[in-house]
Each structure stands twice: as structure tokens, then as C-alpha cells.
Amino acid sequence: MQFFDDLQWRGLIHQTTDDGLAAWLHKQPRTLYAGFDPTADSLHVGHMMGLIMLRRYQQAGHTALAVVGGATGMIGDPSGKSAERNLLSKDDLERNVAAIGEQMKRFLDFGGAKPTAKLLNNFDWTSGWSYLEFLRDIGKNFPVNVMLAKDSVKSRLGGDAGMSYTEFSYMLLQAYDFVHLYKEHGCELQAGGSDQWGNITAGIDLARRMHGAHLFGQTWPLLTKSDGTKMGKTEGGAVWLSPDRTSPYEFFQYWRNVDDSDVGGCLRMLTELSHEEIESLDKSREDDAAKRESQVRLAEELTRLVHGQEGLDAARRASEVLFGAEIAELDDRQLVSIFRDVPSTEVPRDRLAGDGLGILEAFTLAGLSKSNGEARRTLGNGGAYVNNRRVDDPKRQLTTADLASETVMVLRSGKKRYALLRFAE
Structure with a gap:
């Protein structure tokens, strides 16, 4: 099965800007990017789709650019938001960027003489712009009617909260990221969650207007439960990738307790298990769902990916404690x-x-x-x-x-x- 066919089998293709994307990807190695806003000092489960998507592309031989929004994070993406975010200070953003950059190393290989993954920060190419230069060189290529037509803008303008000019400008900054990455890194594909469709197409349109480039976009479905609510939320808040915020045990237990109606999709979208093993686990749920083999396998794979074998071993020891195993080698926080x-x-x-x-x-x-x-x-x-x-x-x-x-x-x-x-x- 070809790479793009595998993505479709796993349910990872929500939208594409071009019907020829599969053939284009198959022809030769390409460069793509996905962006991550550094709104906290840790990524959470909602970011895993983006990291795992980049990981899949890298393993298929493509170059994956993980772009941390040190600049766009100062504004905050209005997509899917009903009110304006609190703006972070430059110092807070720098700390967050450094922290999540370390977490990304669990997913992507940034090493080697010719790495097929690169970690970039859009503050590096936007901080030098003056306001007048940005309006003259970038803003003139951005029709306001196109921006107003985006769902993320229309939904906010139609509500009581409205949208500030600061947030309205977010789309220009993210669109220029795609143009810059195209010029400097040969990046021709942007991938993102389905809520990023407007930002992705804005970048494609800007590159066409500025350089006559033909770029591509692809989105994946948001990670949601069967009832429509977001995956990765608990009564205590988000499920984080940092062990300081969500312990490996809590992380393991979250996936161990995923509902039967959701676990099949999670196995497909989030793990690298083979089609055969996933279909075998599907059969196991049909025959005896109470064994929860799918959930245990999901929890093992994701905990190992995020926290390493050491974190998985600690989570297993912690889980065994509840079933009466002798308590040893655990610290206060774990207990x-x-x-x-x-x-x-x-x-x-x-x-x-x-x-x-x-x-x-x-x-x-x-x-x-x-x-x-x-x-x-x-x-x-x-x-x-x-x-x-x-x-x-x-x-x-x-x-x-x-x-x-x-x-x-x-x-x-x-x-x-x-x-x-x-x-x-």
C-alpha cells in the first residue's frame, strides 16, 4: 500500500487542495510543514495528531518541518475560538518554545548531517519586519474580501465578542510562513487540523500572488470522541505530554480508559501498528470487549512514544500497584x-x-x-x-x-x- 493510501485507510485525510496530491507525493520526496502555537510550556494530546503526521511523512522519506509559532503565538490563532486569547510575554513565549521543542524530539529525528526533520521558529523570519514593510510587501497581496470569507473570521465577526485587528492579522502572518518556507526550504505542502483549512488556503493564495507558486494543503480530522467532544480532555483539564503536568501513569490510564467506540480510530490515527494487528484488535473487541486488549495496546504504544520505555515501565508498575503489587521504586508524585x-x-x-x-x-x-x-x-x-x-x-x-x-x-x-x-x- 502506498503512503497516501495508508493515510486514507487510517482516516487521516480530511481535505486536500488538489486531487493530484497522492501522485505528487509518490513521485519524489517532498517538504512539508505543520505549525504549533507555543501557548503553554508543554504540548498536549490535541497536538499529537500534528506531530504524528509529520513523523509519518518523515518515515516515508519526506522532509518534515515543525514550525513553532514564536511570532504568531504572540497573537494567538483565532480559529475555533469564541473570544480573544490573553497575549503572552516574549519571555514566556521563549520558555514555551524551548520546552515544546524538546518534546518534539520524541516524535521527530532532528539529527544527522542531512536531517529529514527540522525544528524552526517563525519569530526568526518575522521579527525583523517593520510595520510599513509588512503592509507594503505582504499586506498588499491579501484581499480583505478573501479574509472576511474565512469561517474563522465570519464566526467571530457575527458574534458579540468580535475580533481585534491583532487577531485579524494572524492569517497574514501564518500565510507568510508558508511563503517563507517555500522560498527558503522548498516547502510545498502545509498540513494541519481541519480547523486550519482557512489559514492553509490563505498561504497557498499568498504564494501564488507573490511568486506564482503552486502549493498544496492537506488537513487531518480533529481528534474527537464519538460524542463530538475533543479527545484529551479530562475533569482536571488537558492531558499534557509533559510528565510534570500529566504523569506517565495518568497518561497511560487516559488511553487505557478510552471508550470502545473511540479506540479503533485512535489505533489507526495515532499508532504505527500494522493494518493486520489493528484489524485483529477490532476482532478482539467484537469477541470480548471486556478484555480491553485494544485499549491496553493503545496505551502502551502512546506512552512509549511520549515518555519512552522508562515512562511506560513506570506506568505499568503504577498500574500494577492498584491490583495489589508490592510498592517499590515510586516517588511521592507518582503515588x-x-x-x-x-x-x-x-x-x-x-x-x-x-x-x-x-x-x-x-x-x-x-x-x-x-x-x-x-x-x-x-x-x-x-x-x-x-x-x-x-x-x-x-x-x-x-x-x-x-x-x-x-x-x-x-x-x-x-x-x-x-x-x-x-x-x-
């Missing part, structure tokens, strides 16, 4: 993440000094027993655990040696009743 819905009690750390904290009192402090007598019965029945290790001696004293991590001790009563004791200085 709190695993047991985020479990009652937690803070206890002065000096309670672990000297003879330590009695096991019966620990269970009452944690709320797992109403009294020392009830705690004693729990131990006698074999239902008391510290860090998932059974404890049956009612005279057992807990010390710092019993901490599961820097400050956390995990207590369990029976099979599933957990509680945390957190020993702060």
Missing part, C-alpha cells in the same frame, strides 16, 4: 497520582521517630478503622497491608523504613480500601 481519589491524612514526620507509629493507630489515623479494636480484628483476619505487603503483628511499629516514597505510606484494608498517610516535617 499521589495513582491514589488521587484515595483519602489522605497528614501526620507529623516525627511520629515515625524512636519506637515509631503503632500499626493499629496508623489504621485509625488513616480512617480505615474506627478504633484500635477494629484495626486489630482487621489484622487478625489477614486484611491489613502496608505498601501492599500484609501485616499481621498488632504490635508492629512503623518507622521511616516503611515509607513507600519520600513522605507517603500506603495502607490497605481488605482488597480495595486504600488510604494514604503523608508524613510532613
Whole structure:
């Protein structure tokens, strides 16, 4: 199967500007780009489609340009937004650009003498423009009626919020990115989410007017659930690619819990699994959906891609903890993440000094027993655990040696009743 046919099989082609795109791509290696606005110091699940699309093109032998919007990020893309974004400072943008550039290295190979992927920042070619130069050289090639016809503009102008001239100018800046990349890097294809169609066609039109160039555009569908809501959103907010914002365990569990109606599309669009394996997983869901083989496979593939094998191993260990595995090699943050819905009690750390904290009192402090007598019965029945290790001696004293991590001790009563004791200085 040819490359473009594979993209179509995976559901990754939403729109193209030219029916001949497949044949054009097959003829010889091409250069394409996708843009990423640095609105935070981490990318999130919504950005994964763009990164994985560039990765697919790179692996197929094309040159992939990942363009971070250090300039356009100062304005904010109005596409799909009902109100104007808060503008970021230059210092914040620089920090964000550096951070997400590091994350992109998980997806794309920027190394080698002749890299087939390059990381670029549009601030580098726009910061030198004066306002008058930009109006004279770029603005004169941009018909206002074309801009007003874009859906992203019409939807805002028809609402109460309206649109500032700053946001209205975003389309010109992004369109010029395509022109610059065409001139300097031979880039002839822009790829983006379906909400970027207006910006992509604006760049194609600008290149035609300025240089008589024939450029191409392709969009992928937005990553949504079967109910139409965006994938990568939880009650706590976005699912981030940074382990400091979303731990590997939380990331793994997000994909582990994807609905049966959504997991097939995610396997196709987001993983590099073969057609045969994906179709086998489809059959597995039909035969026994409760086994959740598709979800586990999806979670493994994406966690390994984003967090590496080390992150996947940590996520697996964390997942096993909930099923009673002995707790080891986890830190405070990981444990709190695993047991985020479990009652937690803070206890002065000096309670672990000297003879330590009695096991019966620990269970009452944690709320797992109403009294020392009830705690004693729990131990006698074999239902008391510290860090998932059974404890049956009612005279057992807990010390710092019993901490599961820097400050956390995990207590369990029976099979599933957990509680945390957190020993702060």
C-alpha cells in the first residue's frame, strides 16, 4: 500500500487542495510543514495528531518541518475560538518554545548531517519586519474580501465578542510562513487540523500572488470522541505530554480508559501498528470487549512514544500497584497520582521517630478503622497491608523504613480500601 493510501485507510485525510496530491507525493520526496502555537510550556494530546503526521511523512522519506509559532503565538490563532486569547510575554513565549521543542524530539529525528526533520521558529523570519514593510510587501497581496470569507473570521465577526485587528492579522502572518518556507526550504505542502483549512488556503493564495507558486494543503480530522467532544480532555483539564503536568501513569490510564467506540480510530490515527494487528484488535473487541486488549495496546504504544520505555515501565508498575503489587521504586508524585481519589491524612514526620507509629493507630489515623479494636480484628483476619505487603503483628511499629516514597505510606484494608498517610516535617 502506498503512503497516501495508508493515510486514507487510517482516516487521516480530511481535505486536500488538489486531487493530484497522492501522485505528487509518490513521485519524489517532498517538504512539508505543520505549525504549533507555543501557548503553554508543554504540548498536549490535541497536538499529537500534528506531530504524528509529520513523523509519518518523515518515515516515508519526506522532509518534515515543525514550525513553532514564536511570532504568531504572540497573537494567538483565532480559529475555533469564541473570544480573544490573553497575549503572552516574549519571555514566556521563549520558555514555551524551548520546552515544546524538546518534546518534539520524541516524535521527530532532528539529527544527522542531512536531517529529514527540522525544528524552526517563525519569530526568526518575522521579527525583523517593520510595520510599513509588512503592509507594503505582504499586506498588499491579501484581499480583505478573501479574509472576511474565512469561517474563522465570519464566526467571530457575527458574534458579540468580535475580533481585534491583532487577531485579524494572524492569517497574514501564518500565510507568510508558508511563503517563507517555500522560498527558503522548498516547502510545498502545509498540513494541519481541519480547523486550519482557512489559514492553509490563505498561504497557498499568498504564494501564488507573490511568486506564482503552486502549493498544496492537506488537513487531518480533529481528534474527537464519538460524542463530538475533543479527545484529551479530562475533569482536571488537558492531558499534557509533559510528565510534570500529566504523569506517565495518568497518561497511560487516559488511553487505557478510552471508550470502545473511540479506540479503533485512535489505533489507526495515532499508532504505527500494522493494518493486520489493528484489524485483529477490532476482532478482539467484537469477541470480548471486556478484555480491553485494544485499549491496553493503545496505551502502551502512546506512552512509549511520549515518555519512552522508562515512562511506560513506570506506568505499568503504577498500574500494577492498584491490583495489589508490592510498592517499590515510586516517588511521592507518582503515588499521589495513582491514589488521587484515595483519602489522605497528614501526620507529623516525627511520629515515625524512636519506637515509631503503632500499626493499629496508623489504621485509625488513616480512617480505615474506627478504633484500635477494629484495626486489630482487621489484622487478625489477614486484611491489613502496608505498601501492599500484609501485616499481621498488632504490635508492629512503623518507622521511616516503611515509607513507600519520600513522605507517603500506603495502607490497605481488605482488597480495595486504600488510604494514604503523608508524613510532613
